[in-house]
Amino acid sequence: MDTVVFVDSNAIDFFNTQMVLTKVNAEVDSALAKHYHVSGYPTIVLTDQTGKEIDRIVGYLATEPFLKTLTDYKNGIGTLDDLLNQAKTKEDRALYFEIADKYKYRGGSVEAESWYTKVISAGEPKDTLTAKSRLAIADMYRRSKDYDKSISLFSAIAADFKQGPAAEEADIMTAVAYRQKGDTTMAISSFEKFMKNHPNSEDTAYAQKQIAKLKAKPTEEKK
C-alpha cells in the first residue's frame, strides 16, 4: 500500500488537503491498535476530529476506490450508521451481511453474530450467504479463542455443505482451530482429512507444511 497508494499524486493531494493521515505501527502503539480492535493489516480507520470511528477499510484497495471509499465515508455514505438506517426500511440479506461484517471488523462480535444470524434465518439453509455467515460466526469464536465452540461450528458447516467451497474452508479452519487449541493429534488428523477431502485445494501445500511442523514438534521438544 505504501508503495502504490500513498505515493500516487492524487493520494498525496488528497491527504495534503482533505484528511489528516496518521500511520500507526501496531506493534509499537499496541494500545491504540487494541482500542480500535485492529486484527488484520493493513487496517485503515477513518475517525472524526475526536478520534471516534466513522468507518474502516480492511485490506488492500487500489488508489481510486480507496480515495472514493474514504470520501464516501466522510460524507456518511456506506458507513455502518448509513447501512443500519437502510436496514430499517429494506429487507436485504446482502445488506445485513455487510452490516455484520462491519461489526465484526470493529470488534462488535455480539452485534455481528446477531446480523449474521438474520442473514441465515432469512435465507435458504445451503445458499452462499448462509454459508459465509456461518463461517464468519465460527471464525469469530476461533478469534475469541473459544476453540471448542468454533470447531463444533466448523464441523457442522463441513457436514452440511459436503465437498463445496464452504466445506473446504470449514475443514481447514477446523484444523487451524485444533492447532491453536494446542491439540496436536487432532490438528494433524484434521489437516490430513482436509487434504483427503480437498486434494485440489490451493491450501494443500499449507496443510502439508502444517502437518510436517506439527509432527516435528515433539522431536524438537525432546532436544
Next chain:
Amino acid sequence: MSKLTMAVVIAGLVVLASSASATLVSEPGHASFYTTMPEAIEQAAAKNQPIVLKFFTDW
C-alpha cells in the same frame, strides 16, 4: 519526594517527550503523515478535517 510522586513526574515527562517528538513526516513523492494520535487530533481540529489512521506492522 515519594515513589508515587516520582512515578507521576516521570510519566508526565514521558508524555511530554513523546508529544514533543511527534512531527509531520514528509518524504518526497509520498503523502505526508503523523505518527501519534494526540498530534493527529490536534491537526484535525486545526484543519477541520477527519483523521485517517493507517495501522501496519513490520512483520
